[in-house]
Amino acid sequence: MHYENVELLAAGGEGHALAKIEGKVIFVKYGAPGDVVDLQVVGRKKKFSLAKITKLHKESELRREPFCEHYGTCGGCKWQHIDYPSQAKLKDTWARDCLTRIGKVEVEETLPIVAAEQLQFYRNKMEYTFSNKRWLYDNETLEELEHTNALGFHAPGRFDKVLAINKCWLQDDKGNDIRNFVYEYCIANDYTFYDLKDHTGLMRNLMLRNTKAGDWMINVIFAKKEDDKIERLLKAIQEEFNPKALNYCINEKLNDSTFDQEFISYSGDFEIQEELGGLKFNISPKSFFQTNPVQAEKLYEVAIDFADIQPTDVVYDLYCGTGTITCVAATKAKKAVGVEIVEEAIEAAKVNAGINGLTNVEFLAGDMKDVFNAAFYAEHGKSDIIITDPPRSGMHPKVVDYLVEIAAPKIVYVSCNPATQARDLAMLDAKYKIVKSQAVDMFPQTHHAENVVVLELR
Template structure:
């Protein structure tokens, strides 16, 4: 059977009008019903496009020139193409509309819950400089150290990106200062191919509420050359720095952090607050990168949980206890479970730091721990889940259904897997009452949502 021809061919140049956006923020235009996905194009715009790929049912294009511009187009604050902020060319209003539609569409098409209210997305008052952490690769060019994110789909460093529109401005200042002093005192960059050199990454973390900063030098070697000079110069220039740490990663790997961490100067932790809860943050702690919107997200999760002083709550995928400790302020008892032992250690320490004694934390896979808890007689009133992008494991969804909490609060960073899991929970006897999207990552296509589910009463 002859292969069906597509309306366009690779490398062909065409004129296209854009009608819609994909969930990744690409413009969608059609040639005789055949969709082409084009980055940096907005609905209502027209332009000249080069076809870069033509599959059987859809293709991809590159925008060469705009002939008609959308009023929603804005000038990007950053022109470095690292692939992190794909939505900078669209107004913040359009970004929020796109994310709102994404959540609505999956609720309708995947979860088949078109009647469930999806509330207007909660955006940021200032959608720039919101990130509290950067991990930036270090390379070498013409004998000089360079720092910058990797170009999209490559390991080529976009050199000396000294400002990033979504990073905190103190962090933006510290990275080039650290690079400059490391370069001046003769530190060599790590080379992936030869597995030689010293400095792999510079990581900077900041507590927004406290203004405390941690600088982490990730090295291949156990020794950091002339560390006394680095410490002296950085701490003198940036009094916000409370901790300088070295992490040793001597493996041939793309994983950033190694197993060994040592404090070179100052404290092992910096601190931050979300609401009334204080968190200790180490070099390897998992901590939300947008603390302003984290407070918004967790406040909504707490509202949906509707817990009182008699309720037993389970927080699955609890991380360092961020949601758990919020819940513990209202609940009788909170049990947190997480597969990463270091995160559980941090959760226990954060509970102690805040004087919270009604939260217990356990290392394990949620889908295995839940049935064991049930066998021990634990019957939670509310379960809160905040899984990774792949969503909940099927075994865990089944364990939740069999545990029969009166209420489930599902916090998600991936609308597609959220909708898939909601369908399973609905079929298992739960009713989705409301969905609240939250913009945790402005200028990027990612969107979070928190959902409230109630157990249906038996007839």
């Protein structure tokens, strides 16, 4: 179905723009509020349709020229075509709307969004995939290619196709040098790239991590054990870049997950170390760590400021990951207790506490809905403040119910998905009032934002 001269009204779900035609909701890919466009519907759901722009009659005042050559193809950084002040404003509005429209909760004070200063090259971790079946860009034909090998990102909606990436603007530019070097070395030396359907080939994944101080970790994931080729590639990487940590892994499984695989140190240290809030944190190949460390510091500053921790307070940190917020809280509290489902993350959290000389922290591994209960409360003591930072799906209903039951005086809820945060806040609304709310932009050029609220007992 085709529509003409449609004005796009607002920012909608998944970074799309929103249009309404004859009462129907249409999300428009790569649109901007204020555009006047012709649309072609490319997908239908029960409550909305998805469309693409076929002609742009009038450009929104929010528009700018995207800076990345892969924009519109790789599926990332969907808001490059919107100027940054407008991005921040749209995210701020979205976070506020989630609380009032989805949660239908009242907020006593909403502070302006904490915008990002670094708009490019802000991530500290990138993962790339090798494939012998690359995705063709619009200006390419199969016949003109010397080969079909690629190192880059999965094409949107295609697990078996990979986009060849020349320059990515998300991680420090040295990451582009490393990725391109590895790719060119493998091509020049006839290394086989992984076939994502047949599960053949040697080269599987490349993971790059770096710190604010400029230390780099290079992790190469191979699909099988070919000692001579593995040694030659790793030696070439070491000689070219001399990274702080160079590790490798042999993943012979059918899926790319490496959380159950062993990484082996080839040269340098096994880990790198980042500093946040005056504390040091070790990062291993498999560590979960905030991918924008500069904005993460600002996020934690908001959370700790909202918590207003006193020296006599006992603080629970739910969904604590590797204990970053727990450790920061422990510098101000009588005791901090972190809980996380991933056992390896808890072990890392204990190490991080030790590195920083913190003796007033405790960590527990377990599924939150199973371990956050009366027995936990009896063992660790009455909490004065609870900080919760759940995954995008939000908190399990059992966890929300127990929060209501124990009635801690204060809850600080840090969320990477304001929509599920709003749902949880609605369940807490009878017991708690929302005193403050503030969004933090962790991911410029995307529609994603974090939101922090502080709740107090009514």
